[in-house]
Amino acid sequence: SVSWNTMITAYAQNGYIYDARILFERMPGKEVSSWNAMLAAYAQIFYTNEVKDLFDRMPHRNLISWNTLIGAYADRGDFEAAKVVFESAAVRDVVSWTAILKAFVHTREVEQAKELFDRMPEKNLVSYTTMLVIFAKNGCLDRAKGLFDRIPQYDSISWGAMIEAYSENGFVTVAREMLDRMPHQDVLAVNIVIAAYVHAGHMEEAKSLFDLMKERDSTTLNAMVYGYAQLGHIDLSRHLFDSHPDKDTTSWNTMLAACCRCWLFEEMVEIFWRIPERNVVSWTVAIQSHVLRNQLRLAKAVFERMPEQDVVSWNALLHAFAREENGNFSMNLFREMVVEGFKPDETTLLGVLVSCNHDGLLERTKSSFSSFRSDFGLDCPR
RNA sequence: CUGCUAGGUUCGUCG
Numbered sequence: 001s002v003s004w005n006t007m008i009t010a011y012a013q014n015g016y017i018y019d020a021r022i023l024f025e026r027m028p029g030k031e032v033s034s035w036n037a038m039l040a041a042y043a044q045i046f047y048t049n050e051v052k053d054l055f056d057r058m059p060h061r062n063l064i065s066w067n068t069l070i071g072a073y074a075d076r077g078d079f080e081a082a083k084v085v086f087e088s089a090a091v092r093d094v095v096s097w098t099a100i101l102k103a104f105v106h107t108r109e110v111e112q113a114k115e116l117f118d119r120m121p122e123k124n125l126v127s128y129t130t131m132l133v134i135f136a137k138n139g140c141l142d143r144a145k146g147l148f149d150r151i152p153q154y155d156s157i158s159w160g161a162m163i164e165a166y167s168e169n170g171f172v173t174v175a176r177e178m179l180d181r182m183p184h185q186d187v188l189a190v191n192i193v194i195a196a197y198v199h200a201g202h203m204e205e206a207k208s209l210f211d212l213m214k215e216r217d218s219t220t221l222n223a224m225v226y227g228y229a230q231l232g233h234i235d236l237s238r239h240l241f242d243s244h245p246d247k248d249t250t251s252w253n254t255m256l257a258a259c260c261r262c263w264l265f266e267e268m269v270e271i272f273w274r275i276p277e278r279n280v281v282s283w284t285v286a287i288q289s290h291v292l293r294n295q296l297r298l299a300k301a302v303f304e305r306m307p308e309q310d311v312v313s314w315n316a317l318l319h320a321f322a323r324e325e326n327g328n329f330s331m332n333l334f335r336e337m338v339v340e341g342f343k344p345d346e347t348t349l350l351g352v353l354v355s356c357n358h359d360g361l362l363e364r365t366k367s368s369f370s371s372f373r374s375d376f377g378l379d380c381p382r
Numbered sequence: 383c384u385g386c387u388a389g390g391u392u393c394g395u396c397g
């Protein structure tokens with residue numbers, strides 16, 4: 001039974017969710033942990049509905065089952081749903097509390113998060129780090145630092161989170177200092193600082209740190225590829241990309257987007273079809289390449305051809321038409337999207353409003369506002 | 383009695 005569970009997890013972690021499910025179905029004498037493994041497999045790829053369905057069908061549940069469901073909702077920022085589960089859970093522990101806290105990383109409600117954090121009956125390094133990240137991602141660098149200073153014993157994740165906190169709030173030098181003072185540097189921590197340099201456009205710094213690394217991974221390479229392209233040095237991007245031993249889909253997508261940014265559309269076509277496993281991001285970059293050239297019909301054609309869409313690809317198309325004074329078309333897209341079961345976000349909302357606005361449909365804009373609020377819990381975008 | 387659940391980095395839309 002243990003080995004069956006391990007197999008399910010292994011399949012899922014390598015992207016074979018379907019095989020994991022088949023294994024699960026054929027498995028004799030499923031235990032709670034087997035169900036949990038399958039729940040976790042779906043949660044990992046954000047198949048929230050499948051998690052919920054499976055959870056409801058479980059003959060028995062334990063703490064881990066409940067926590068997995070809470071985490072699944074929290075992962076998509078659905079605090080309300082997570083809360084309902086949390087409150088109806090028969091048992092809770094520090095993992096349940098931390099899982100629900102994570103919902104606020106997405107909702108950006110810092111004060112609510114802090115309130116929850118303070119109410120936690122028990123805290124550990126993970127919950128501290130989660131709260132630290134929420135602070136950092138919402139511009140509260142000093143509060144993040146304050147929390148960090150109260151941590152008795154660091155590990156590389158909490159230390160790395162603080163490095164990232166400085167990075168994303170513009171203090172790259174401090175981030176670098178923290179990296180140099182780090183007890184046990186790992187690749188991931190170095191990647192954080194590389195990304196910070198890249199973001200700031202400081203490719204010389206990024207490169208010298210890159211050269212110092214004795215161990216690199218795909219993320220390291222991808223960040224560098226992105227950085228060079230950002231400065232228009234597509235040749236350097238390409239050179240690094242070609243030297244990359246094990247490209248994953250993200251590497252290919254990075255190179256694809258790099259060409260897109262530099263308006264190298266012929267190269268894009270070549271790269272696109274060479275990608276071993278295209279995903280929704282690859283397709284959305286392809287859409288964007290047409291949007292940039294104002295080829296809206298082609299953009300739409302690509303959209304219809306892609307195997308599966310997500311909110312971002314819908315938004316890409318919707319915004320393209322919204323800008324082109326196609327208010328009604330955007331509205332139809334929006335309705336279609338909802339019918340298809342996708343949850344609009346604030347980017348969607350902005351697109352619809354933009355199109356209504358310059359179509360002179362001000363009344364419709366206003367009524368849209370209130371319906372967005374009530375139907376989707378969305379407020380006016382920032 | 384290291385099977386299943388919570389924390390840090392890279393790619394696409396809007397910013």
